[in-house]
Amino acid sequence: MVTPRAGAALGLALVGLVLASLSGSCHGALQVRFYNGKCGVMDVEAIVASVVAARFGKDPTIAPALLRMQFHDCFVTGCDASILLDGKSSEKTAPPNLSVRGYDVIDAAKAAVEAICPGVVSCADIIIMATRDAVSLSGGGRYKVETGRKDGLVSLASNVDLPAPSISVNDSIAAFARKGLTVSDMVLLLGGHTIGVAHCSLFQDRLYNFQNTGKPDPTMDPSLASALRSTCPNQQTSVDNIVNLDQNPASSSIVDNSFYKQILARRGILQIDQEIALDKQTKDLVGAIAGSFDFSARFGQAMVKLGALQNGSPGEIRQSCRAINTARKQPPSKEEQRTGQMGWTGRTRRGGGDLRALSIHKRGSSD
Numbered sequence: 001m002v003t004p005r006a007g008a009a010l011g012l013a014l015v016g017l018v019l020a021s022l023s024g025s026c027h028g029a030l031q032v033r034f035y036n037g038k039c040g041v042m043d044v045e046a047i048v049a050s051v052v053a054a055r056f057g058k059d060p061t062i063a064p065a066l067l068r069m070q071f072h073d074c075f076v077t078g079c080d081a082s083i084l085l086d087g088k089s090s091e092k093t094a095p096p097n098l099s100v101r102g103y104d105v106i107d108a109a110k111a112a113v114e115a116i117c118p119g120v121v122s123c124a125d126i127i128i129m130a131t132r133d134a135v136s137l138s139g140g141g142r143y144k145v146e147t148g149r150k151d152g153l154v155s156l157a158s159n160v161d162l163p164a165p166s167i168s169v170n171d172s173i174a175a176f177a178r179k180g181l182t183v184s185d186m187v188l189l190l191g192g193h194t195i196g197v198a199h200c201s202l203f204q205d206r207l208y209n210f211q212n213t214g215k216p217d218p219t220m221d222p223s224l225a226s227a228l229r230s231t232c233p234n235q236q237t238s239v240d241n242i243v244n245l246d247q248n249p250a251s252s253s254i255v256d257n258s259f260y261k262q263i264l265a266r267r268g269i270l271q272i273d274q275e276i277a278l279d280k281q282t283k284d285l286v287g288a289i290a291g292s293f294d295f296s297a298r299f300g301q302a303m304v305k306l307g308a309l310q311n312g313s314p315g316e317i318r319q320s321c322r323a324i325n326t327a328r329k330q331p332p333s334k335e336e337q338r339t340g341q342m343g344w345t346g347r348t349r350r351g352g353g354d355l356r357a358l359s360i361h362k363r364g365s366s367d
């Protein structure tokens with residue numbers, strides 16, 4: 001028999017549980033066409049798509065740039081646009097992010113949506129929508145994206161835990177598992193290397209001195225290694241050439257399963273790409289994808305799963321994708337007038353977040 005006092009306590013506990021689960025779903029709830037009706041009759045996804053299409057028309061390499069950007073954003077502290085924040089030790093200053101491109105197209109898409117609908121669309125969602133459009137324009141089919149993310153308040157280079165190109169399959173599986181992604185997700189997402197390029201410096205060891213053997217990587221097709229040595233000479237020069245990640249010249253800018261066929265033929269560029277075609281944990285799936293016709297659909301599903309990574313931290317809809325909405329409304333101080341430095345104060349309206357990386361924000365800094 002439950003006493004009135006115990007009943008009241010139980011009731012309170014239940015209310016608490018319901019509230020906790022509700023607030024949890026506020027952080028995590030993503031949905032397809034979240035922005036429908038949130039900007040009057042305007043279609044947010046169409047506005048982003050038109051910006052991406054215009055850019056793609058001039059420069060199709062924006063597609064691999066955006067695809068990589070989504071991976072680098074979502075893998076580190078969830079898909080919160082933390083990669084977009086400027087700052088002297090923000091994520092974009094971490095070595096794996098130094099060659100990330102496409103920040104300007106995200107800025108352009110943000111400007112376009114802000115013009116019709118200020119303060120509604122997050123930069124984190126713009127990365128996801130723009131990447132979907134870029135994949136679709138590159139022949140990868142059009143998957144439905146979920147939206148409703150908030151932009152993060154923190155961006156620290158020290159948070160960047162992206163895998164290195166020489167990572168082993170075991171370690172890569174573990175790194176993806178730490179983010180809640182399975183072996184299949186990993187193999188499908190590595191299919192992102194169906195487009196885009198890699199710099200010689202990131203796989204040079206495979207051509208000349210693999211694992212200090214003084215010889216090329218024996219898993220690489222010798223004729224490919226020989227061809228790559230002419231693009232990537234073994235001298236110290238300031239030039240770091242690039243080569244296609246998908247070595248099928250007819251398909252190196254098309255999102256399709258040809259990358260898997262290439263790695264099965266020992267024509268992978270990055271060590272991890274080649275290894276997934278050889279490791280017993282992944283090779284069957286690589287073979288299945290190479291021989292199937294549903295790569296686009298499965299890749300789209302994996303991208304949606306990558307896009308669902310969130311860290312549960314507080315967020316906001318940023319005004320500029322490059323800076324948190326820092327309250328900086330007061331006139332410059334005497335010190336700032338003297339030094340000419342119009343620094344941001346590093347305090348948010350919400351007063352939260354670790355802003356060590358964001359104490360100075362330079363508007364309009366280039367990529």
Ligand code: HEM
Binds near residue numbers: 164
């Ligand atoms: C173990 C996981 C991964 C590793 C070690 C890795 C590593 C790399 C490296 C070293 C490059 C060349 C960068 C450069 O030369 O500047 C690259 C490029 C690229 N990566 Fe990955 N990557 C991984 C997973 C992914 C995933 C999951 C995606 C997308 C779903 C992705 C998409 C891309 C794209 C599209 C490029 C070409 C970028 C361009 O042309 O601008 N990568 N990756």
